[in-house]
Amino acid sequence: VTVRDRLAAPGPHFSVEFMPPRSDEEEASLWLAVRRLEPLQPAFVSVTYGAGGSRRDRTIRITERIATETTLLPVAHLTAVGHSVAELRHVIGSYASVGVRNILALRGDPPGEDVTAEWVKHPEGVEYAEELVALIKRLGPFSVGVAAYPDMHPRSPDPQSDIEFFAAKVRAGADYAITQMLFSAQDWVGLRDRAASVDVDIPLLPGIMPVTSYQRLMRICELSGQKVPDDLAARLLEVKGDAAAGRAIGMEHAIDMARKLLDEGAPGLHFYTFNRSKATVEVLEALGWAPTPART
Ligand code: FAD
Secondary structure, three states, rough: OOOOHHOOOOEEEEEEEEEEOOOOHHHHHHHHHHHHHHHOOOOOOOOOOOOOOOHHHHHHHHHHHHHHHOOOEEEEEEEOOOOHHHHHHHHHHHHHOOOEEEEEOOOOOOOOOOOOOOOOOOOOOOOHHHHHHHHHHHHHHEEEEEOOOOOOOOOOOOOOHHHHHHHHHHHHHOOEEEEEOOOOOHHHHHHHHHHOOOOOOOOEEEEEEOOHHHHEEEHHHHHHOOOOOOOOHHHHOOOOHHHHHHHHHHHHHHHHHOOOOOHHHEEEEEEEOOOOHHHHHHHHHHHHOOOOOOOO
16 A cells, blocks of 8 residues: 555545654653554554664664554655665665555755755765655655645745745655645645646645644744744743643644645645654544543
C-alpha cells in the first residue's frame, strides 16, 4: 500500500508525524503515542530524519518497527544533508528491503540551529529535493512526498520562484506534499491557488500542531524561519505564564483552523505530534473523527 493509494480513497484523511527519540524515555513516549493513535487509523505515520548518524539510525529502526510491528503505514523522511548519492541509495535500499515504500524526500537544513547558515551540498550528493525525488523514483515503485511552504521557503527569492521550484519537484515524481506547520487556513488556500496556477494538482496536506505557549510559538518560527502569526502570538502573550490558558488557546486555534481547512477542501490533516498523542486526539475528537470518551 502506498500513501498515494491511501490519499486516493475518499477522505478527508489524517496523518501524523513522529521524530526519532533521543533516549529510552523518549522512545517509550513515542510508542505510547503510536499505540494510542493506531486504533484511529491514520492514513500514514511519518518519521523525521535527523541531522546526525545515531538519530538517523533511530529513524530507520523506528520506521522498520512501525512497518513490521503495527498496522500503520510508515513514511520515512530522508534528507540530502551530508549524504553522497551512493549513501542515499543505500538508505533507500534498506527501506525497500523491509517493505517501506513511502518516502518523504527533503533537502534538509544545514546542521546546527541557524536556519540562515550556508547550505553546502555533499560533493557527491544532490543539491535540491527535486533530484532526491527523481533518484528515489528511479530506484523502484516508491510513493514519494515532498515539503511545501505556504509562506514560501526562507531561502526562496520570491513566491513565484518558490512555487516554480515546488512544481519541479512534482514533475520529478512527487505524489503528494505536506506543508510546513500552518497557523491560518488562508495560508493553505493561498498555497493551493499558487500551486494550481503552475498546474500542480497533487494532494497538499496541511501541517497542524496546536501551539500552546508564546515561547513555543516564537521558537518554532525561529527554527523554521517562518513569519510569526501576529494574532495567535498576541493571544498567547496575554496569558504568558498560565499553562492551562495557553493550552486552551492553542487547542481552540488548531480546531478552528482544522475546520476551516476541511471547509476549504483540504484532502487531509497532517499532525506534527512531537511524539505525543493527546493534542492530536483532542482535535480528532472535536472533528468527530475519534470517539469522545464518556464523561462522568
Ligand atoms: P527544496 O525543495 O530542495 O528547496 C530548498 C530551497 O531551494 C528552496 O528555497 C527552494 O525554493 C530552492 N530551490 C529548489 N530548487 C531550486 C532550483 N532548481 N534552483 C534554485 N533554487 C531552488 N528537515 C529534516 O532535516 N528532517 C526532516 O525529517 C524534515 N521533515 C520535514 C517535513 C516537512 C513536512 C517539512 C515542510 C519540512 C521538513 N524538514 C525536515 C525541513 C526541510 O528539510 C527544510 O525546510 C529544508 O530547508 C528544505 O527542504 P526542501 O525539501 O523543501 O528543499
